[in-house]
Amino acid sequence: MNDERTTELLHSLNSLSGQPDGYAQFLQIHGSEKLPSLCEYLNEYISTHPDLKLNQIIHASNVSKDYAHQFFNGHAKHPDKYKLIPVCIAMRMSVKETDRALFLAGQPKLYAKDPLDAALIICINRKYTMAETNEFLEANGLQPLGES
Secondary structure, three states: OOOOHHHHHHHHHHHHOOOHHHHHHHHHHOOOOOOOOOHHHHHHHEEEEOOOOHHHHHHOOOOOOHHHHHHOOOOOOOOOOOHHHHHHHHHHOOOOHHHHHHHOOOOOOOOOOOOOHHHHHHHHHHOOOOHHHHHHHHHOOOOOOOOO
């Protein structure tokens, strides 16, 4: 979950010579690097935030219990964007952390030019609960999220 690591990798790639052996050396040094799965990312996030409890997250997300559990046990590798976001909100993730979860789920990040995503960015930045987020969405003529 360390973004500086990605920056370091990009720096290494940018400084490579155009020679094939430069790429081969990069792979030799960094070849074992791999992205975590969505499941790994979410579970690691919980492990670093001891105040978060899985059952409380699932309840607060307003996503069906069975479906939400699949995010954490690895069965839902590519969940719907607007089913994953409520879980991220319930986990009190930042926009950057939510975008990371979306990326790992194979979903597009929050996009400020999309009205729903823009409203969600506001709610995430204000640390709204899922209930407060849905109230905000409805008050602005948008469809609420996470309802089973």
